[in-house]
Amino acid sequence: MADLLVVPTGVGSLLQAALQHYRHPNLKERPAVLAVEPAKAACVTASVAAGRPITVDTSEPTIMAGLNCGSVSTIAWPAIRDGLDAGVTVIDSQAIAAMHRLNELGISAGPCGGAALAGVREALDDAEHRASLAITADSVLVLISTDGSV
Numbered sequence: 001m002a003d004l005l006v007v008p009t010g011v012g013s014l015l016q017a018a019l020q021h022y023r024h025p026n027l028k029e030r031p032a033v034l035a036v037e038p039a040k041a042a043c044v045t046a047s048v049a050a051g052r053p054i055t056v057d058t059s060e061p062t063i064m065a066g067l068n069c070g071s072v073s074t075i076a077w078p079a080i081r082d083g084l085d086a087g088v089t090v091i092d093s094q095a096i097a098a099m100h101r102l103n104e105l106g107i108s109a110g111p112c113g114g115a116a117l118a119g120v121r122e123a124l125d126d127a128e129h130r131a132s133l134a135i136t137a138d139s140v141l142v143l144i145s146t147d148g149s150v
Helices: 015-022 043-049 077-083 090-103 111-124 125-132
Strands: 004-008 031-038 086-090 141-143
Touching: 004 015, 015 031, 015 077, 031 043, 031 111, 043 077, 043 086, 043 141, 086 111, 086 141, 090 111, 111 125, 111 141
Parallel strands: 004 031, 004 141, 031 086
Antiparallel strands: none
């Protein structure tokens, strides 16, 4: 069983699906769920901070085009609000470096797929995030990749 699930997040639909699955009342083991967004399009992060859906400006481009979303899904919002453990934002250079590292390991990933690795690195480099997610050296992490390299 995973201890942490890392989900690249745009409007939050995939995040909603993950949360609905892993927060099901009959599920005995529940991994922490970490949302990862581009810093230039962090509508979920802004919404969680505000306690309500927030629209953010996405006019500045990001290489994580599939995650470049300015508004959280109104359908996804309740699951995110009630079930998300943490969220982080990453910048393009972090996603690119993570994408290259995944490609070196033989994992076909584009920038959005690299965002998950970049996000988990960002979260685990912060002692407070790491502690709040209860991640240890023995933890099992699952990173979702939403695109492949071309």
